[in-house]
Amino acid sequence: DGGITQSPKYLFRKEGQNVTLSCEQNLNHDAMYWYRQDPGQGLRLIYYSQIVNDFQKGDIAEGYSVSREKKESFPLTVTSAQKNPTAFYLCASALNGGPSGQPQHFGDGTRLSIL
Amino acid sequence: EDQVTQSPEALRLQEGESSSLNCSYTVSGLRGLFWYRQDPGKGPEFLFTLYSAGEEKEKERLKATLTKKESFLHITAPKPEDSATYLCAVQAPVGSNYKLTFGKGTLLTVNP
Numbered sequence: 603d604g605g606i607t608q609s610p611k612y613l614f615r616k617e618g619q620n621v622t623l624s625c626e627q628n629l630n631h632d633a634m635y636w637y638r639q640d641p642g643q644g645l646r647l648i649y650y651s652q653i654v655n656d657f658q659k660g661d662i663a664e665g666y667s668v669s670r671e672k673k674e675s676f677p678l679t680v681t682s683a684q685k686n687p688t689a690f691y692l693c694a695s696a697l698n699g700g701p702s703g704q705p706q707h708f709g710d711g712t713r714l715s716i717l
Numbered sequence: 718e719d720q721v722t723q724s725p726e727a728l729r730l731q732e733g734e735s736s737s738l739n740c741s742y743t744v745s746g747l748r749g750l751f752w753y754r755q756d757p758g759k760g761p762e763f764l765f766t767l768y769s770a771g772e773e774k775e776k777e778r779l780k781a782t783l784t785k786k787e788s789f790l791h792i793t794a795p796k797p798e799d800s801a802t803y804l805c806a807v808q809a810p811v812g813s814n815y816k817l818t819f820g821k822g823t824l825l826t827v828n829p
Binding site for chain 1: 721748749751753758759760761762763766768804806808810814815816817818819820821822
């Protein structure tokens, strides 16, 4: 079955540590996205990529980094510079990121907590 | 700045009691309005895309409608399994790219 796989489901970070969240899709989608979800807030865009080897900052990119070396994969690194990383992280993909109004499809998220 | 406001924040219904959720938006150059369902601890599940005012989409007990300023998600004779958070999002151009702006969601609880 086609879909988006995020791993791990739960992740704990120590002070000063970088952690990487995995996102893999087999939908043959060009565009991929990372969002952060906090209680009582809408999803906020961290980074997005419309094509391999290219990505753009979203609204809250500080303290995060990404790479897009393969079409199927878009890992997110939460660096030690992100002072409030505790949140539910969601990865999404879409056929393309253009003006055609294609829906984004989401994985089941990674919940990151601070130790 | 694009804005999406969902109301009510929470809604509690009895099984079979029909109601509507509202999504009002302020955006320039709407490309699409999306409805999602999100269960606790899961990612949002895509339900509908609406592209232009007057458009309607239906799926089982759900019907989504769109005007120039808002969208409604009508739930007819809901069942307990319809309990979830319903999210609305709008897609619009930002420079040369296109961005989704999400509302905060409506938490729907359907009691048996």
